[in-house]
Amino acid sequence: MSEKELTAEIKKTLTKIANGNSTWRLILGRESLSAADVIQRLDKDKKLRNWVVKHYVGLAVEIEQRAREKMFPGEK
Amino acid sequence: MIEWIIVRPLFDEVTPHSYAWCQEILDWLKEKGVEFVDLGAEDATRDKVEAMLRKYPQANFCFYDHGNADCLAAQGGKNNAIDLNNCDLLANKETYTMACLSAKVLGKEVWNKGGKYWGYTDSFAFTTDSLVEFREAANCGFHYLFIEGDRKNALKRAKDTFSRLALELVEAGKIFAAACMRNDGDILVYYNAEKPEEGEKGCLLAFLRLLPFPKAS
Numbered sequence: 001m002s003e004k005e006l007t008a009e010i011k012k013t014l015t016k017i018a019n020g021n022s023t024w025r026l027i028l029g030r031e032s033l034s035a036a037d038v039i040q041r042l043d044k045d046k047k048l049r050n051w052v053v054k055h056y057v058g059l060a061v062e063i064e065q066r067a068r069e070k071m072f073p074g075e076k
Numbered sequence: 077m078i079e080w081i082i083v084r085p086l087f088d089e090v091t092p093h094s095y096a097w098c099q100e101i102l103d104w105l106k107e108k109g110v111e112f113v114d115l116g117a118e119d120a121t122r123d124k125v126e127a128m129l130r131k132y133p134q135a136n137f138c139f140y141d142h143g144n145a146d147c148l149a150a151q152g153g154k155n156n157a158i159d160l161n162n163c164d165l166l167a168n169k170e171t172y173t174m175a176c177l178s179a180k181v182l183g184k185e186v187w188n189k190g191g192k193y194w195g196y197t198d199s200f201a202f203t204t205d206s207l208v209e210f211r212e213a214a215n216c217g218f219h220y221l222f223i224e225g226d227r228k229n230a231l232k233r234a235k236d237t238f239s240r241l242a243l244e245l246v247e248a249g250k251i252f253a254a255a256c257m258r259n260d261g262d263i264l265v266y267y268n269a270e271k272p273e274e275g276e277k278g279c280l281l282a283f284l285r286l287l288p289f290p291k292a293s
Contacts, residue, residue, distance in 0.1 A: 051259070
């Protein structure tokens with residue numbers, strides 16, 4: 001999956017958040033962003049896009065690692 | 077005896093959350109019978125912070141909310157409660173912060189002056205759908221360090237807590253909150269448990285602190 005495709009998936013998630021919870025905000029430092037704001041920013045703001053993608057991918061790796069630890073407890 | 081000076085500004089859309097999270101710290105201290113000064117909202121000014129730090133030089137320092145690389149913001153956000161010009165007031169004490177970026181420069185400077193500094197090297201991020209989890213993450217280090225007294229493992233335990241919460245948020249379908257939680261755990265540092273990374277400029281004072289001190293004969 002390319003970064004573009006991953007970003008598109010993340011935007012779908014944000015759209016669901018925006019539709020389900022209009023008061024949802026991402027607080028990033030002093031900024032308070034609605035889901036719609038984040039969707040817009042993902043197109044323009046490379047730093048934010050890289051930040052989001054980095055942590056999505058990082059979480060995927062951690063989930064995989066944890067699943068292997070459960071499935072194969074002695075594995076090194 | 078006053079053991080803690082707690083500073084928690086309250087003025088914009090973000091600070092009500094950190095102000096409320098910090099209340100849990102005050103409740104823990106009250107339960108433990110620890111005396112503290114609460115400089116909240118309008119009291120969170122530079123003058124009052126400096127005055128309290130001078131009046132109670134033995135007290136540790138706790139700060140919740142906005143910061144930058146070299147400062148912690150005062151009430152209103154225009155002035156600094158603490159910056160590089162008055163951070164000698166934090167020398168030789170514990171400083172616990174929930175503030176963006178301040179560990180990057182200010183925390184290192186406090187460490188260079190003999191203080192210990194708990195903080196974040198980049199922007200602390202959170203989402204409003206998971207405030208209970210972010211409160212737990214922001215406060216857990218204080219509990220490990222000062223309520224339980226676990227100085228040795230507090231940072232590792234805190235980072236484990238951030239990781240656990242991130243995975244719990246994934247399971248709860250809150251993936252964006254999980255990404256923020258993962259970020260916050262990554263950028264958390266405790267200077268003294270771990271030394272600041274060797275800076276680009278290099279610091280002679282920090283280097284000298286690592287050398288064995290000659291004993292007087």
